[in-house]
Amino acid sequence: MVIESTPVNAINDGPEKEEDQIASELANSPPETIRAVKGWKWVFVCFGLYFSIFFAVVDTYGDVSQLAWLGVGFPLGSVATILSFGKAYGIFNVKWLHVGSVTVFSIGSTVCGAASNMNALIIGRVIAGVGGAGMYLGLLNLIAINTTTRERPAYMGGTGVVWGTGTILGPVIGGAFADSSATWRWAFYINLVVFGLLSPAFLFIPTFQPQPGIPILTKLKQLDWVGAVLNSGLYTSFVIALTFGGTTWAWNSGRTIGTLTACVVILIVFIVQQFFAIFTTPEHRLFPIEFVASRTMVILRITTACASTAMFITLYYVPIMFQFSRGDSGLESAVRLLLLIVVLSLFIMGSGAILPLVGYHIPFFILGGVFILIGGALMFTVKATTSTTAIYGYTILxxxxxxxxxxxxxxxxxxxxxxxKVPAAIGFINVAQIGGLVIALAVSGTVFQNIAFRDLSKVLYPLGFIASDVRGAIAGSQSSLFSHLPSNIKANAIEVIVQAIDKTYALEVTAGALCLVVSMFLQREKLFMEISAGGA
Structure with a gap:
């Protein structure tokens, strides 16, 4: 039995030449056959692959100048290398590149678990982020390669559920270990245990060589090393500027201005280097420029970044808000996200299952933008006294x-x-997802820290507190400063911090509106059509 699937334009609104060509190429591609791995082996492979991305753990430390690095360190390592991994998966053995990525992630987890100071923990997070980028792209590529077009959406939806659930449950796992005798270090060491138990699943994964018969040195020369360095420098300089600007460095200081200038210069050089394929070739350059000519691919990239922004700002700041406004511990505030986890998982899995049935993808993006816009706008109005039920409802939207x-x-x-071209396409979208996360956390962290520091200083300076006290209070709700404040001053201080958190949801309002608007310009087409064939 053979299952085929081809794009079908249901309503033609003037599709672009490039998109017609892509659709034509796909239609003329050889038909897919049923995957080679079946039965319990396939279940074991999926179990191992899915749980290899169940990784992100958020821990709490008390240094506000580096607080943002803990949240952004992991995705920074990922986004700085994701394009390189996207190219590598189109060149090297997919299975063993994925195994290598798991190894790098395990090394990062080990560094985090053994960290004796904040700097070591941040370095470990970045290393783990590099491995995590390869793991996630490896999972998506292995699923795409080893499934048919008809069944692929359900398995792709499963990756979103596991990745999102693992990320959201990170604070729960970290909080549970931190409150136990095992300490927070086992929030990282547990990854090594899980990978050790699931490593036999890799034995059943079929190998896939995108370029069989080509020597390894020739393959290494195909990588765009200059582009990789520029891409890493671009995101790193951007995050450094926004993380330290306004807190550790003044906005008008030479270091802040210099870092922002370096970011702009690197961006310009990267664009020129990629456009003219300097020190590389058009087919091997890091950024898949051909996708920029496709209206659909550009819009998919934007909407994916919008979804990532909405998801992770909620994930990151709702627990912090509950810690300040309700006095929750890290574990208690994380548990409050469980309802959000269930809803998020259901809709990620449901969208993957329903899409092949309805065929049209535009409604998913339009409805998604509407819900993000409404939910973000409501969260923007939250105060310290807003009911827990109302906050739950807003986050569910x-x-x-x-x-x-x-x-x-x-x-x-x-x-x-x-x-x-599937690896390049997946990498193109994955950069949007992880890049959206990095930018969202960097920008929201800057907004939160600067507004909270400015407004909390007005409350605490008259009482004799100094700048370091204010930064310590912003860094954690359990700061000893709060226990020494009069009840009325404490309430005022908490309200100031909650209002600063609310300002970060302006990004979600923007993301929802942008997703809604750009989705209107998607090509109206029916992408998935099931064709039955004889046989069992």
Missing amino acids: IAIGAGLTAQVGYIVASAKVQIQ
Whole structure:
């Protein structure tokens, strides 16, 4: 039995030449056969692959100048290398590149668990982020390679559920270990145990060589090393500027201005280097410029970034808000996200399952944008006295919107290109997802820290507190400063911090509106059509 799937334009609104060409190439590609791995071996492989991305753990430390680095360190390592991994998966053995990524992630987890200071923990987070980028792209590529077009959306949806659940449950796991005799270090060491138990699953994964018969040195020369360095420098300089600007460094200081200038210069050089394929070739350059000519691929990239922004700002700041406004411990505030987890998982998995049935992907993005916009606007109005039930309701709206759009971009992008271009297409969308996370956390961290420091200083300076006391209070709700404040001053200080957190949801309002607007320009087409064939 053979299952085939081709894009079908249901309503033609003037599709672009490039998109017609992509669809034509896909239609003329050889038909897919049923995957080689079946039965319990396939279940074991999926179990191992899915749990290899169940990784992100958020720990709390008391240094506000480095607090943002803990949240952004992991995704920074990922986004700085994701394009390189996207190219590498189109060149090297997919299975063993994935195994190597798991190894790098394990090394990063070990460094985090053994960290004796904040700097070591941050370095470990970045290393783990590099491995995490390879793991996630490896999972998506292995799923795309080893499934048919008909069943791929469900498995792609499963990656979103596991990745999102693992990320959101990170604070729960970290809080549980931190409150136990095992200490927070085992929040990282547990990754090594899990990988050790699941490593036999790699034995059943089929090997896939995108370029068989080509020597390893020739393959290494195909990588765009200059582009990789520029891409890493671009994101690193951007995050450094926004993380330290306004807190450790003044906005008008030479270091802040110099870092921002370096970011702009690197961006310009990267664009020129990629456009003219300097020190590389057009087919090997890091950034897949050909996708920029496709309206659909560009919009998919934007909507995916919007979903990532909505998801992770909620994830990162709702627990912090509950710690300040309700006096929750890290574990208690994380547990409050469980309802959001369930809703998010259901809608991510549901969108992957329903998309092949309805065929049209535009409604997912439009509805997703609407829910994110409404939920973000409501969270923007939250105060310290807002009821817990209301906050739960607002976050559920955001979860619905993010769930509807988080993984659909991957599914549509992989269906729009030939199988040889699937790694590049997945990488193109994955940069949007992780890059959206990095930018969202960097910008929201800057907004939160600067506004909270400015407004809390007005409350605490008259009482004799100094700048370091204010920064310590912002860094954690359990700061000893709060226990020494009069009840009325404490309430005022908490309200100031909650209001500063609320300002970060302006990014979600923007993300929801942007997702809604750009989705209107998607090509109206029916991408998935099931064709039955004889046989069992």
